[in-house]
Amino acid sequence: MRTAYTSDQIRAAELALMATLPEGTLMGRAAAGLAVTCAGLLTGLHGRVYGSRVAVLAGGGDNGGDALYAGARLARRGARVEAVLAGSRAHEGGLAALRAAGGRAAAFDEARARETIGRADLVLDGLVGIGGGGALREPYATLAGLAGETPGLVVAVDVPSGVDASTGRVEGPAVRAHVTVTFGAYKTGLLVDPGAERAGAVELVDIGLGPHLPDPDAAALTDEDVADLLPRPGAESDKYRRGVVGIAAGSDRYTGAAVLSVGGAVRAGAGMVRFASAEEPVRHVRARWPEAVTTVLDPSLVLKSSLDEVGRVQAWVLGPGLGTGPDAHAVARAVLATDVPVIVDADGLSIVARDRALLRRAAPTLVTPHAGELSRLLDVPRERIEARRLEHTRRAAAELGVTVLLKGSTTVIAEEHRPARVNTTGTPWLATGGTGDVLSGIAGALLAGGLTCYDAASCAAHLHGLAARIAARGGAGGRSEAPIAALDVAQALPEAVRAL
Numbered sequence: 102m103r104t105a106y107t108s109d110q111i112r113a114a115e116l117a118l119m120a121t122l123p124e125g126t127l128m129g130r131a132a133a134g135l136a137v138t139c140a141g142l143l144t145g146l147h148g149r150v151y152g153s154r155v156a157v158l159a160g161g162g163d164n165g166g167d168a169l170y171a172g173a174r175l176a177r178r179g180a181r182v183e184a185v186l187a188g189s190r191a192h193e194g195g196l197a198a199l200r201a202a203g204g205r206a207a208a209f210d211e212a213r214a215r216e217t218i219g220r221a222d223l224v225l226d227g228l229v230g231i232g233g234g235g236a237l238r239e240p241y242a243t244l245a246g247l248a249g250e251t252p253g254l255v256v257a258v259d260v261p262s263g264v265d266a267s268t269g270r271v272e273g274p275a276v277r278a279h280v281t282v283t284f285g286a287y288k289t290g291l292l293v294d295p296g297a298e299r300a301g302a303v304e305l306v307d308i309g310l311g312p313h314l315p316d317p318d319a320a321a322l323t324d325e326d327v328a329d330l331l332p333r334p335g336a337e338s339d340k341y342r343r344g345v346v347g348i349a350a351g352s353d354r355y356t357g358a359a360v361l362s363v364g365g366a367v368r369a370g371a372g373m374v375r376f377a378s379a380e381e382p383v384r385h386v387r388a389r390w391p392e393a394v395t396t397v398l399d400p401s402l403v404l405k406s407s408l409d410e411v412g413r414v415q416a417w418v419l420g421p422g423l424g425t426g427p428d429a430h431a432v433a434r435a436v437l438a439t440d441v442p443v444i445v446d447a448d449g450l451s452i453v454a455r456d457r458a459l460l461r462r463a464a465p466t467l468v469t470p471h472a473g474e475l476s477r478l479l480d481v482p483r484e485r486i487e488a489r490r491l492e493h494t495r496r497a498a499a500e501l502g503v504t505v506l507l508k509g510s511t512t513v514i515a516e517e518h519r520p521a522r523v524n525t526t527g528t529p530w531l532a533t534g535g536t537g538d539v540l541s542g543i544a545g546a547l548l549a550g551g552l553t554c555y556d557a558a559s560c561a562a563h564l565h566g567l568a569a570r571i572a573a574r575g576g577a578g579g580r581s582e583a584p585i586a587a588l589d590v591a592q593a594l595p596e597a598v599r600a601l
């Protein structure tokens with residue numbers, strides 16, 4: 102499990118650790134780790150550190166201190182290091198070390214900074230770290246912009262400047278790094294977009310913070326975590342014990358969503374899929390997935406809130422392509438009246454946005470909106486949700502009393518009193534119609550298999566993202582990615598499970 106923390110949590114842990122160590126020890130460890138990564142990158146670029154050009158962008162706080170000390174270490178190995186001092190003051194020890202090692206430093210001057218950054222092989226962003234707050238002020242903002250134009254590599258110190266370390270929010274110009282070297286522990290903002298996208302590859306330098314860290318603010322599952330959580334059949338298993346998932350999806354107009362959701366469930370290893378819908382989607386599902394057991398729903402039965410004719414299930418998926426008319430509403434009411442866990446997706450979300458009372462139920466509920474759907478559930482503009490994904494996912498979980506999986510460039514899962522889960526698999530090629538329907542089926546299979554909403558959502562997002570990558574690469578060994586269709590994601594699920 103990769104755990105992540107807010108700035109306040111990190112700062113408290115650092116204070117506790119610092120109290121046990123001689124002054125400067127932590128910064129020394131941080132700078133040493135940072136310099137090793139930079140030296141490795143420069144060696145990869147030119148075969149050596151000696152003679153390469155490094156620009157250090159140093160803010161007035163300790164983040165600038167880390168960068169200056171790392172710059173000093175690189176200068177001692179023969180790099181030509183020039184620091185641009187952005188603050189009204191600079192970290193004294195770091196600046197003295199850099200100068201003593203033969204590096205140069207000067208206060209910010211735009212023309213000179215442009216030249217220094219423009220010719221650097223590597224730009225070290227030490228403008229602000231966990232002490233940053235709000236949009237970058239000048240001249241930090243200009244420097245972040247200049248770092249975006251450099252042909253060289255950009256390495257962010259602790260966090261890319263301009264990214265809120267606790268949330269991943271970006272409120273103005275922000276550094277876009279190839280690599281972020283972060284100290285002590287991951288910060289939540291490095292895992293959640295837009296911050297995650299600005300961070301590039303994240304490397305963790307151990308500075309000994311471990312024993313002082315509290316319960317995490319957020320966590321990302323690894324392949325091993327998912328392999329451990331995934332329900333697997335034992336010798337004594339049968340299809341009922343493995344978990345039967347009911348899927349109420351599709352309508353005469355939207356038949357594809359039903360086929361895709363059923364496909365996700367079948368390929369993710371449901372013991373059995375019971376599919377219940379109108380005649381047309383049932384016909385399509387039967388043609389594509391003969392393993393599903395189908396029921397044509399008689400609206401009058403559903404109006405009585407009875408799904409008895411469908412048979413017993415351990416979890417329901419409600420909503421993909423269901424429509425939002427009176428029949429769909431009746432199906433939603435019947436499904437949500439059951440005493441088993443329910444995943445509400447797509448049109449199901451539009452229905453519950455209009456009729457919140459449907460979510461008041463004793464059994465667990467998982468909702469899986471994208472930003473537009475969450476916008477309707479919370480009555481908050483979509484752009485605001487996209488800019489503050491974590492905050493709104495948590496808010497929805499608290500307000501609706503359910504588990505929430507917010508889809509999009511970073512999938513975030515929230516449940517009250519638990520760390521947020523952040524998904525790290527996936528590919529932008531997933532942004533294509535129907536992939537969300539596949540996700541609902543995967544989550545349904547895992548929920549029916551006995552996982553909690555929290556784990557089912559996290560594992561489903563992880564597997565979905567892995568399967569998408571495999572599909573986009575034409576197999577686990579493929580090198581570059583190409584467009585995918587939603588059904589490809591379902592088809593790649595077994596390979597994703599095998600690769601865990």
Ligand SMILES: NC(=O)C1=CN([C@@H]2O[C@H](COP(=O)(O)OP(=O)(O)OC[C@H]3O[C@@H](n4cnc5c(N)ncnc54)[C@H](O)[C@@H]3O)[C@@H](O)[C@H]2O)[C@@H](O)CC1
Nearest residue numbers: 127128161162163164229230231232233234236237238259
């Ligand atoms: N506390 C510790 O024990 C350790 C801290 N370390 C480093 O110290 C950093 C935190 O240092 P600080 O607490 O000094 O804070 P930072 O250096 O992250 O930021 C504070 C500085 O940035 C300026 N600033 C803040 N927001 C700004 C904005 N929006 N625009 C322009 N300037 C802004 C402040 O005026 C101040 O000069 C960490 O990120 C890490 O890099 C590491 O050396 C490891 C040990």
Ligand SMILES: Nc1ncnc2c1ncn2[C@@H]1O[C@H](COP(=O)(O)OP(=O)(O)O)[C@@H](O)[C@H]1O
Nearest residue numbers: 471508509510528529531532534535536537538
């Ligand atoms: N930029 C992106 N990067 C990675 N994954 C994405 C991106 N955009 C969307 N996705 C993923 O693609 C899927 C789209 O689901 P959804 O929005 O419900 O589409 P649909 O309703 O067409 O199925 C989700 O799993 C989402 O997390």
Ligand SMILES: [K+]
Nearest residue numbers: 226229260262
């Ligand atoms: K930084």
